[in-house]
Amino acid sequence: MQPFGNTITDTEVRNLFAAAHGWEARYRELIKLAKQLPALDDADKIEANAIHGCESQAWLVSEQNTNGLWQLHCDSDARIVKGLMAVVLAALNNKTAAHIQAFDMEAYFAELQLLSHLSPSRGNGLRAVVAAIKQSCQ
Template sequence: MQPFGHTVTDTEIRALFSAARGWEARYKELIKLAKQLPPLADADKTEANAIHGCESQAWLLSKQDEEGCWQLHCDSDARIVKGLMAVVLAALNNKTAPEIQAFDIEAYFSELQLFNHLSPSRGNGLRAVVSAIKQSCQP
């Protein structure tokens, strides 16, 4: 279950965002990433899959594969949130539980220069997404 149809890594995201000059360019990249992330099936948009702490509606599916890596798929009804989710998935998808637990998402988003442009509620929502992923992928 690769949400992009292929693996997009945090290294590729870092390169994409370091090449983007200014917030407007980063925002456009988030929108492009949101469009690449396929929607969840309506049947998966359930309370059991809901991510709480996000102002918009958001959902997470997580499944561990035979190698012990987690396959993650997120969706949201808000385009910018979906783009932020794509950035999170690039960093955390197809990783083991210890790798997911150890990943410093705050440093990642600081490096991408995203947190300083997000409203406090959107930043908290993003942290809720990461928290939901870490909770669902316990070792």
């Protein structure tokens, strides 16, 4: 499975969102990112990989490679959630546990102007994705 983080970085996401004027343009970018995020195999969409706290169904599979970098794979049955996962993975995938734990997600989301346009439950779901990643990479 090709790690998503090898194809797009948080810097590229920042540039995409900086060029997207208005929420509708950012929403379109999220949908495009969702389409780039590889789907998990059905065999990985099990309770043990479920991310709890999302309204939608969401899953996380993580593994540490021989270099100590975490390979993160997420999927969701909702396009917008999958796009939000892509934004998170761009920042955290293929990084060390120390980098993942130290990365300031709230500042990243603020810079991208995401949270102010999400419903409270969707914002909580996004934070649940981040929490699940940080927990799995301890």
